Amino acid sequence: MKLKKWLIATVLSLSLTANMAFAKTITDVKGKTVEIPDQVERVVDLWHANNQVVLLLGGADKLVGTTNVIKANPWFNAVYPNIKNVPAINSQNGVQLEELLTAKPDVVLVSNKPAQEEVEKAGLKALLIGFQDFDGLKKTVRITADVLGDKAPTIAEDYIQELDTNIQLVNERLKDVPQEKRPSVIHISNGSNLFKIDGGKSIIGEWVKLAGGHNAFEDQANLVEVNIEDVLKANPDVIIVGSSNADKAVEQIKADPLWASVSAVKNGKVFVNPTGTFPWDRYSGEEALQILWAAKLFHPAQFADIDMVAKTQQFYKKYYNYELSKENAEQILKGQNPVQ
Template identity: 85%
Template sequence: MKLKKWLLATALSLSLTANLALAKTITDVKGKSVEIPDQVERVVDLWHANNQVVLLLGGADKLVGTTNIIKSNPWFNLVYPNIKNVPAINSQNSTQLEELIVAKPDVVLVSNKPAQEEVEKAGLKALLIGFQNFDGLKNTVRITADVLGDKAPAIAEDYIKELEANIALVNERLKDVPQEKRPTVIHISNGSNLYKIDGGRSIIGEWVKLGGGRNAFEDQANLVEVSVEDVLKANPDVVIVGSQNADKAVEQIKQDPLWVSVSAVKNNRVFVNPTGTFPWDRYSAEEALQILWVAKLLHPTLFEDINMVARTQQFYKKYYDYDLSKENAEQILKGQDPVK
């Protein structure tokens, strides 16, 4: 087995050396410069969320390796059915080196330093991507576009303009709303644990603030465990539940006697976060829609004219070239799977 890996790695290294005669240098999110082929045709993306960025940038046909989470995402499968033919090359965040080598990628996109080092030990080119705020999102979109080449950089700039325009629209309409009129929000990471929240020191905290809310746990990061007492003390005006099992969690919260005194429960302001080709709430290019959604959710009268169904349909047509039905758009906004 070791000899097989060595032979594969040697052959791939020789191939990469030949390809790099025409090369380009990409700087990753940590400032590391990596030389890759000028024309990238084979990409393995080991960060779940960034596969959606590749899709948005028109580069999905270059994917020769993805993740199990993306292969099982029903909206990604609906928009890009060929994902079923792309092998999953990571399982529970453990990179499978032999499968990586067999995939013969021009570049591997990773979200953490250990994965980058592991990939490089196999003789492959690895670029670190990732973000915790909107500036980081824009940077990762641009890096991914530079990797893909072709029309991707132009699409990236178009997307970033749309993202910034949505932020500007929300900022303009909320500029005169005083802090005391901005509801407090708890964002629960997913439906499997009602007490794992995303605080203000995260991209979730950023869009809560942009959308005219106040994160009930302003000084916390993302994926932080809190207690029942912490929730009761925070007494949020709004509760938003993200990712899987969110609809079940909303019903559980409404029926749980521990939550009955919470303002959001008393006023029926417990919501499921939208989920599309990736959950809108974290590490998603569909954050461009999340900003509008949360602003309309928290301040409906100020955003009465914003039609989120139409906006979602337009986004999917523009970036995925997919004609999303009204019914499907409504399901995305409710965090539901596609209609069978």
């Protein structure tokens, strides 16, 4: 009897030890610790933006679930054609639990607490990611890299070093530029609504300031509704339109008499924000390029030697192993889709 109990205890002990050996603990952005397999092979990423981080870190082949936004992104499809075979496991009504369970993920990456709770109730491991500043971007990149394992943590540190180097370069070149020479900027979230803006209390506000501008709506967060009176009062020196339909929005602003008296319109400083495997302006690893693009846009003399076409080509080759032509890079910088 004692021998039997000893054997059972030994088996249980060995089983627990084995399980621990094949598990790792990850801390998400809110400090919650989650135990996941030591070798993760199947990932569902339910945050549109972070799929691009997974791609950047070399983990796209581990995706067994993505989002409708990523599946519809032309540059993501160009860089990683297999995304067409990865099911979208989200909808306007939230997580599609049946599809999620069918995907059998080792871990699910989510951007909000309700989604995390929903995934956990289904008996799956969920990690919360997300950010509103560059420190948060670095943290999310590192968490995602730890989840993916393999070479991802090394790539993450290399990327973070490149991001920091670009930040330091911009800071150094703009340190002597007085406030009165720093343009006021309105960033319009997307071309579908000219009055939905991103204010200073967001990552958009952070890169605008870093690049030597100041947000015309400094006290606002992202995705805030304003009106034409607010725009006229702010009278920005520069207007940038991000994401979808941005080119049409720029033309609309230029042609609309209501906007004609705005300084940015009068001086021809209304621009489309670059968009690649994800829009550069928000929640993207390509934010490392956004910093340089915006600094050159606001202060061309200080950044005359920065070739954004070459920088974009180098980034895509280094992180995606994708050869962008000069025309491709120019299309990304203009927020255009790849040539069909």
